[in-house]
Amino acid sequence: MTTVIKNGYLFVGGQIMQADLLVKDGLIAAIGTSLTGDSVINAEDKLVSPGLVDVHVHYRDPGQTEKENVQTGSLAAAHGGFTTVCAMPNVVPVPNTPELMTKMVRNNDQNGLVHILQYGPITIDEDTDEIPDYAQLKKAGCVALSNDGKGVQNARTMYLAMQKAQENNLIIAEHAQDDALFNHGVINEGQKAKKLHLAPITELAETTQIARDLLLAQKTGVHYHVCHVSTATSVELIRIAKSRGINVTCEVAPHHLLLEEENITGDDAKFKMNPPLRTKRDQAALIAGLLDGTIDMIATDHAPHTAADKQGGFAKAAFGIVGSETVFSELYTKFVKTGIFTLSQLLTWLTIAPAESFGLKKAGKIAIGQPADIVIFNLGKKITINTADFKSKGRNTPVKGDTVYGQTVLTMVDGKVVFQIEENK
Ligand SMILES: [Zn+2]
Numbered sequence: 001m002t003t004v005i006k007n008g009y010l011f012v013g014g015q016i017m018q019a020d021l022l023v024k025d026g027l028i029a030a031i032g033t034s035l036t037g038d039s040v041i042n043a044e045d046k047l048v049s050p051g052l053v054d055v056h057v058h059y060r061d062p063g064q065t066e067k068e069n070v071q072t073g074s075l076a077a078a079h080g081g082f083t084t085v086c087a088m089p090n091v092v093p094v095p096n097t098p099e100l101m102t103k104m105v106r107n108n109d110q111n112g113l114v115h116i117l118q119y120g121p122i123t124i125d126e127d128t129d130e131i132p133d134y135a136q137l138k139k140a141g142c143v144a145l146s147n148d149g150k151g152v153q154n155a156r157t158m159y160l161a162m163q164k165a166q167e168n169n170l171i172i173a174e175h176a177q178d179d180a181l182f183n184h185g186v187i188n189e190g191q192k193a194k195k196l197h198l199a200p201i202t203e204l205a206e207t208t209q210i211a212r213d214l215l216l217a218q219k220t221g222v223h224y225h226v227c228h229v230s231t232a233t234s235v236e237l238i239r240i241a242k243s244r245g246i247n248v249t250c251e252v253a254p255h256h257l258l259l260e261e262e263n264i265t266g267d268d269a270k271f272k273m274n275p276p277l278r279t280k281r282d283q284a285a286l287i288a289g290l291l292d293g294t295i296d297m298i299a300t301d302h303a304p305h306t307a308a309d310k311q312g313g314f315a316k317a318a319f320g321i322v323g324s325e326t327v328f329s330e331l332y333t334k335f336v337k338t339g340i341f342t343l344s345q346l347l348t349w350l351t352i353a354p355a356e357s358f359g360l361k362k363a364g365k366i367a368i369g370q371p372a373d374i375v376i377f378n379l380g381k382k383i384t385i386n387t388a389d390f391k392s393k394g395r396n397t398p399v400k401g402d403t404v405y406g407q408t409v410l411t412m413v414d415g416k417v418v419f420q421i422e423e424n425k
Helices: 070-080 098-111 134-139 155-167 191-196 204-220 232-243 254-258 280-291 327-336 343-350 352-357
Strands: 002-012 015-024 027-032 039-042 047-050 052-057 082-087 115-120 142-146 172-174 224-226 248-252 374-384 403-413 416-420
Touching: 002 027, 002 343, 002 374, 015 343, 047 343, 052 070, 052 327, 052 343, 052 352, 070 082, 070 098, 070 403, 070 416, 082 374, 082 403, 098 115, 098 134, 115 134, 134 142, 134 155, 155 172, 155 204, 172 204, 204 224, 204 232, 232 248, 232 280, 248 254, 248 280, 254 280, 254 327, 280 343, 327 343, 327 374, 327 403, 343 352
Parallel strands: 002 039, 002 047, 052 082, 082 115, 115 142, 142 172, 172 224, 224 248
Antiparallel strands: 002 015, 015 027, 047 374, 374 403, 403 416
């Protein structure tokens, strides 16, 4: 069985070129002109990209499947053009034993529409300093380690975790947060916090822990990955660390690129996430950090919640917004169409960069012999972001109602179509 994707604009080897792409037995078999196959997908005037890669999603499965599960989360990913995602381990129970990890991996494989790789925890759970058996977790299929949602508070625990991770060749992906400095804040420390009379989050809660961890990473040699960097100082610290040869990578979340605290229109939890929306200066530093290579990739931090969990404004609502289904069209519209990023840069940060950083050899590129993980975007199609169209159970997003370009037409995983837009949509 062969399928040919005809006449699209392919993103191959960092370039965009017009060509056909032949899929055979789930793999990319040929790239060229006038290719033929048993079935044909017409991609004329469309962008044919490697399936996007997201190293930061929350699927709440098991434990909080009223918020999301592996089926809905992965269908949302496919709807957004993602074909490989890495799921955070802050589920119930935390997969901190080989048995639980095996169960997670099996659920991801059996019920996921895209490739779902599973993080294991840095510590047994977020409130202990006990380190699980990383070798066993890795054997059971764990892709990397993270306590995302919480920072590792104890420096010695982090030091030991990094040593063990390094021995096992596992990445430590840190949600950098010092809880004492965080001090139960709900919004960035600044004018908005004052105006809305809300508990502030100092940027020091993030930056001091990054500084600490960079020194620990330097000593241990571990691959230290910083989740969702959100401040100018974080970018500067990572820039210095990279220049000194420290093995560090980092991601930025789309909302921190798209929005800053002045965009918060009121006490509305659609703007509540952790880390919070920072200042215009921070936003500019994140954009500059991507452009100069300090920031390696974009990752969504897709964090679905029920409508009830997002009630009560900043003071009461849960942290987190959904991102999988809007990231490409939002960033394409706000950054590529305006000339701030090139299309190749944006695609690189969403495909090959995360795949290479995380050692995901089968993801993130169109090349002969690679799995046929492909997304086709219609860049000319103007759409309005309507949360009723979401496949995720989570509907909370500050970009609702935005008019954007770049509709996902079709997503293919291992040569099989897992998402396709309905006609006339
Ligand atoms: Zn986080």
